[in-house]
Amino acid sequence: MKRFFRSINVRELLRPIGQMIVFSVGSAVVLSLIALLLALILNNTAVGENAMQKFGASLFTYTLVNLPQVLIDGLTIGFVYAAIALGYTMVYGVLEFINFAHSEIFAAGAFVSIEILIALAAKGILADASLGMAYTYLILAILAGMLASGILAVVVERVAYRPLRGSPSRLVPLISAIGVSFLLQDVIRLVEGLTTGQFNRIFPTFGNFDERLLFGKAALGATTINMGISIKSLIVILAAVLMLVGLNYLVNVTKIGKAIRAVAQDRPTASLMGIDVNRIISLTFLVGGLLGGAAGGLYALKFTRIDPFVGFFPGLKAFTAAVMGGIGNLTGALLGGIVLGMLETFAGSYMGVFTMGMAGTEYKDIFAFLILILVLIFRPQGLMGENVSQKA
Amino acid sequence: MNKRLFVLLSVLVVASLALSACGGGGGGGAAVKTIKIATQSPLSGDNSAVGVDIKRGAELALEQMGGELTAMGFKVELAPFDDQANPDTGVANAKQIVSDPDILCVVGHYNSGVQIPSSEVYHTAGLANVSPANTNPKVTTRGYLEVSRIVGRDDVQGVVGADYAASQGKKSAFVVHDKTAYGQGIAEFFKQEAEAKGMEVLGFEGTEEKANFDALLSPILAANPDVVYFGGMYGQAALLFKQAREKGYMGMFMSDDGFDSSDAAKIGGQSLLEGAGTFYSTVSGPAAVYPDTAKFIADFKAKYNADPQPFAAQSYDSMGICLKAIEAAAKAGNGKLPTRAEVAQAVRGLAEYKGITGAVTFNSIGDPVIAKYFVIQVGSADPAKWPENPIVQTLDIAPPAP
Numbered sequence: 001m002k003r004f005f006r007s008i009n010v011r012e013l014l015r016p017i018g019q020m021i022v023f024s025v026g027s028a029v030v031l032s033l034i035a036l037l038l039a040l041i042l043n044n045t046a047v048g049e050n051a052m053q054k055f056g057a058s059l060f061t062y063t064l065v066n067l068p069q070v071l072i073d074g075l076t077i078g079f080v081y082a083a084i085a086l087g088y089t090m091v092y093g094v095l096e097f098i099n100f101a102h103s104e105i106f107a108a109g110a111f112v113s114i115e116i117l118i119a120l121a122a123k124g125i126l127a128d129a130s131l132g133m134a135y136t137y138l139i140l141a142i143l144a145g146m147l148a149s150g151i152l153a154v155v156v157e158r159v160a161y162r163p164l165r166g167s168p169s170r171l172v173p174l175i176s177a178i179g180v181s182f183l184l185q186d187v188i189r190l191v192e193g194l195t196t197g198q199f200n201r202i203f204p205t206f207g208n209f210d211e212r213l214l215f216g217k218a219a220l221g222a223t224t225i226n227m228g229i230s231i232k233s234l235i236v237i238l239a240a241v242l243m244l245v246g247l248n249y250l251v252n253v254t255k256i257g258k259a260i261r262a263v264a265q266d267r268p269t270a271s272l273m274g275i276d277v278n279r280i281i282s283l284t285f286l287v288g289g290l291l292g293g294a295a296g297g298l299y300a301l302k303f304t305r306i307d308p309f310v311g312f313f314p315g316l317k318a319f320t321a322a323v324m325g326g327i328g329n330l331t332g333a334l335l336g337g338i339v340l341g342m343l344e345t346f347a348g349s350y351m352g353v354f355t356m357g358m359a360g361t362e363y364k365d366i367f368a369f370l371i372l373i374l375v376l377i378f379r380p381q382g383l384m385g386e387n388v389s390q391k392a
Numbered sequence: 393m394n395k396r397l398f399v400l401l402s403v404l405v406v407a408s409l410a411l412s413a414c415g416g417g418g419g420g421g422a423a424v425k426t427i428k429i430a431t432q433s434p435l436s437g438d439n440s441a442v443g444v445d446i447k448r449g450a451e452l453a454l455e456q457m458g459g460e461l462t463a464m465g466f467k468v469e470l471a472p473f474d475d476q477a478n479p480d481t482g483v484a485n486a487k488q489i490v491s492d493p494d495i496l497c498v499v500g501h502y503n504s505g506v507q508i509p510s511s512e513v514y515h516t517a518g519l520a521n522v523s524p525a526n527t528n529p530k531v532t533t534r535g536y537l538e539v540s541r542i543v544g545r546d547d548v549q550g551v552v553g554a555d556y557a558a559s560q561g562k563k564s565a566f567v568v569h570d571k572t573a574y575g576q577g578i579a580e581f582f583k584q585e586a587e588a589k590g591m592e593v594l595g596f597e598g599t600e601e602k603a604n605f606d607a608l609l610s611p612i613l614a615a616n617p618d619v620v621y622f623g624g625m626y627g628q629a630a631l632l633f634k635q636a637r638e639k640g641y642m643g644m645f646m647s648d649d650g651f652d653s654s655d656a657a658k659i660g661g662q663s664l665l666e667g668a669g670t671f672y673s674t675v676s677g678p679a680a681v682y683p684d685t686a687k688f689i690a691d692f693k694a695k696y697n698a699d700p701q702p703f704a705a706q707s708y709d710s711m712g713i714c715l716k717a718i719e720a721a722a723k724a725g726n727g728k729l730p731t732r733a734e735v736a737q738a739v740r741g742l743a744e745y746k747g748i749t750g751a752v753t754f755n756s757i758g759d760p761v762i763a764k765y766f767v768i769q770v771g772s773a774d775p776a777k778w779p780e781n782p783i784v785q786t787l788d789i790a791p792p793a794p
């Protein structure tokens with residue numbers, strides 16, 4: 001036991017947590033300052049008067065009062081994106097191609113977790129479960145989802161990517177990935193259609209996940225704004241942090257991680273050093289799939305309703321996050337996810353008021369993709385990316 | 393090789409000759425003419441809960457009322473199509489439907505956004521389309537002879553919703569819609585009427601978001617309106633309402649007939665009952681409110697082992713109208729197979745068609761001369777009790793003059 005503890009590298013465990021704190025606080029401060037500055041500038045214009053009329057408070061007060069809630073919401077969705085983005089980044093780091101089927105691997109995890117919980121709910125087990133048991137069931141369901149996604153990812157790699165690995169063009173596996181993505185979408189649709197006849201699956205209500213912990217109130221004109229965080233958001237953030245720390249540890253400290261990094265850097269040489277490249281690649285997919293499945297289960301918990309196409313948008317956002325952060329870079333995926341989630345929530349929450357309703361929440365996605373384009377123009381390797389040495 | 397090919401070909405020729413001979417013999421004296429009636433509704437995807445029951449309602453009607461045409465020597469079949477609530481799929485299906493000469497009538501569409509482009513195809517082909525559920529004004533205001541509907545319109549329904557909210561002393565509203573022809577349309581009518589009744593509209597937003605409404609909710613919570621109105625379908629609406637309650641909004645939720653599905657209770661759960669409650673306006677009351685639907689509900693339950701979703705009874709009637717019109721057209725032609733144009737004429741010409749949801753007479757553009765509108769409150773978080781939701785208001789209103 002003592003030996004085990006000595007072998008844990010505490011610095012490597014703390015480093016990603018530190019990074020998370022730095023990134024979260026950093027993006028929160030920057031975006032808050034931008035929002036507050038904009039509010040200050042617009043305060044004495046028609047926009048400010050409009051806000052005054054609507055909320056009984058100045059635009060600046062409005063922005064300030066809403067800020068804590070916006071930050072929490074942004075952070076929650078940011079961690080969801082980061083958790084999915086890790087899967088993209090892992091595979092890219094090793095194989096240098098984008099696994100577009102990751103969105104469906106994510107969706108499969110969400111479906112397996114939710115189906116297990118629905119089955120338990122139908123048996124009446126969930127309704128009278130104690131709090132401890134409710135959490136046990138949730139964890140078991142998410143674990144099952146992870147397992148299913150992990151296996152699916154390995155199978156996809158074996159069937160759709162490995163036979164193409166020697167192909168001269170990088171485009172070939174990419175196209176195969178997109179094909180697999182569509183195929184899996186319809187497989188999920190088929191399975192759901194045949195077994196339940198329903199495509200909307202809804203997370204059963206049990207435990208105390210829907211409850212909200214209030215941490216403050218603020219007056220906005222005649223309205224009181226309650227600030228708080230729901231328990232499920234807390235679970236999502238906590239689980240995402242655990243996943244990120246665990247993965248960082250796996251890749252940077254363990255022997256397996258070393259092998260993964262070696263394969264990512266130079267496949268032929270790694271194989272000459274006695275590393276079984278095929279096994280390491282399968283393992284990478286397994287880990288990516290496990291993480292994707294967990295993210296799926298968490299997504300279902302947080303957003304309640306899933307359908308066979310549920311993977312598409314979170315997948316696209318996570319891919320954007322991975323590219324923004326520097327694809328192939330774990331820290332980058334984390335940063336990209338947090339920044340994207342924050343930006344989206346900021347834009348969605350404030351744009352309607354700042355433009356007097358001319359452009360509302362519906363345009364929030366533009367900002368994410370705008371930033372992506374800017375990053376790609378001015379820093380093509382991504383925010384945290386470094387130029388990866390070219391493979392032979 | 394050549395020899396083998398020759399043998400194969402000759403076998404094929406002989407087989408086809410034998411088959412065609414059989415076909416001729418089997419037909420006996422008078423060849424049976426097939427009449428098909430198509431349904432189009434979302435059988436898969438987001439809106440499938442209601443869409444599948446639109447198909448089932450039509451199927452049941454065909455079973456129970458197709459006898460007359462069978463007696464006249466026709467074979468009547470149902471041709472169900474899945475429009476996936478997607479305009480592109482709907483139009484592609486419509487093209488397939490008009491290219492099948494046996495199809496004489498279409499029951500369908502659940503989503504106005506799908507019905508409007510699809511019916512352009514029916515219109516060009518002269519194929520009759522009876523809609524059990526589409527409420528966007530544009531469905532009939534284009535004035536197509538082929539397109540009729542048996543339900544009310546959004547320019548009345550939105551007004552009914554806003555009037556009800558105002559009559560309950562609500563002073564302000566935040567309006568959200570799903571950016572479809574249907575959702576945005578009805579949201580705009582709601583907004584106009586709410587303003588006309590002196591309510592303050594604090595926001596008007598469209599969203600295609602399906603899961604994460606956090607960002608949209610910040611301005612809503614800050615504005616703290618008396619009513620949050622959602623123009624669109626239950627999948628988004630119920631989730632938006634649930635997330636709003638979780639964030640502490642305690643005002644009234646309101647939506648439209650797109651909200652009318654037991655899945656809404658499944659998604660929204662208890663949160664729909666908290667605070668000032670959840671209301672929706674609809675053009676289709678629960679099947680039980682119509683005097684003649686008791687037998688329909690019993691038959692439906694016996695056949696499909698489930699309660700009918702909203703619009704199943706309307707679909708039953710739409711199919712009835714199709715059958716009646718084909719019958720009338722066939723009788724006028726002395727038992728000959730009627731043409732599409734004759735059927736379309738006959739649909740519009742039916743007076744006082746006695747359906748289970750009431751008597752239907754169409755006006756010159758295909759709206760029913762009097763339509764029923766309801767305001768319903770969600771009464772239970774149990775999806776099985778959805779049909780028992782209490783009706784708080786019932787109105788009979790004529791459509792605006794064409």
